[in-house]
Amino acid sequence: METIDLIALRNFTRETGQPTHPELLDARPIERVKKIEIDEEHITVTYNQDITRYYNANEIVQREWEYKYNDDPEMVAAIARVIELSRRHHKDMPENVACPPGCAECCSGYEPFVSRDDVRRIAAHLKMTPREVMDEYIVKRKSADGYHVGWVRKVTDDVTDQCVFLQEARPGRYYCGIYEARPGDCREFTPIGCADVNESIRHDRPIKIGAPFQPKHRKQRKR
Ligand code: SF4
Numbered sequence: 001m002e003t004i005d006l007i008a009l010r011n012f013t014r015e016t017g018q019p020t021h022p023e024l025l026d027a028r029p030i031e032r033v034k035k036i037e038i039d040e041e042h043i044t045v046t047y048n049q050d051i052t053r054y055y056n057a058n059e060i061v062q063r064e065w066e067y068k069y070n071d072d073p074e075m076v077a078a079i080a081r082v083i084e085l086s087r088r089h090h091k092d093m094p095e096n097v098a099c100p101p102g103c104a105e106c107c108s109g110y111e112p113f114v115s116r117d118d119v120r121r122i123a124a125h126l127k128m129t130p131r132e133v134m135d136e137y138i139v140k141r142k143s144a145d146g147y148h149v150g151w152v153r154k155v156t157d158d159v160t161d162q163c164v165f166l167q168e169a170r171p172g173r174y175y176c177g178i179y180e181a182r183p184g185d186c187r188e189f190t191p192i193g194c195a196d197v198n199e200s201i202r203h204d205r206p207i208k209i210g211a212p213f214q215p216k217h218r219k220q221r222k223r
Pocket residue numbers: 106107108112152163164165166167175176177178179182183186
């Protein structure tokens with residue numbers, strides 16, 4: 001792996017791009033990168049949003065880091081790598097790794113396995129008995145180690161169909177109807193690197209979710 005010598009950057013001030021003492025520089029880490037702009041001479045990184053909350057307004061201030069680069073090819077190449085790293089890091093910011101609101105592709109693509117504890121938690125949440133939950137909402141299949149007792153049913157027998165607990169907030173936008181009690185498998189599912197993300201949904205458009213899941217067919221599947 002190629003090493004980028006970031007120490008070299010410390011030899012230039014934010015204001016003038018001229019060499020200075022490292023202790024005079026703003027050496028705090030650049031986190032939460034919002035924007036990177038490059039022109040022929042400068043790189044400006046906007047980062048670290050500070051919010052001051054007043055009685056009836058919020059003041060939002062972004063910190064900026066400006067670097068005036070010279071035409072030394074090695075330095076320019078190093079800067080290019082730093083920018084590339086910043087961009088990659090930008091994609092890892094918490095707001096970007098959060099699932100876009102209303103995406104539930106994984107709630108159709110996977111069958112979350114449930115443990116006995118999951119079943120007990122879901123039962124308490126739905127005010128049902130664990131047995132009722134097992135009969136109505138779980139496809140029973142014991143795991144070899146006995147930890148998992150089955151997986152959450154889909155709305156039909158088609159395993160690619162939606163999870164029985166999935167609710168629709170509005171067309172194409174979903175939410176988990178038992179969110180507080182959802183199985184451990186669902187809790188541990190991470191969107192980092194998720195290949196199934198619905199890319200048509202914007203992160204900055206929250207959805208208004210509706211009522212939680214209500215058990216309606218409690219008696220129908222009883223054996
Ligand atoms: S229980 Fe909730 S989070 Fe888990 S698959 Fe079903 S709808 Fe999705």
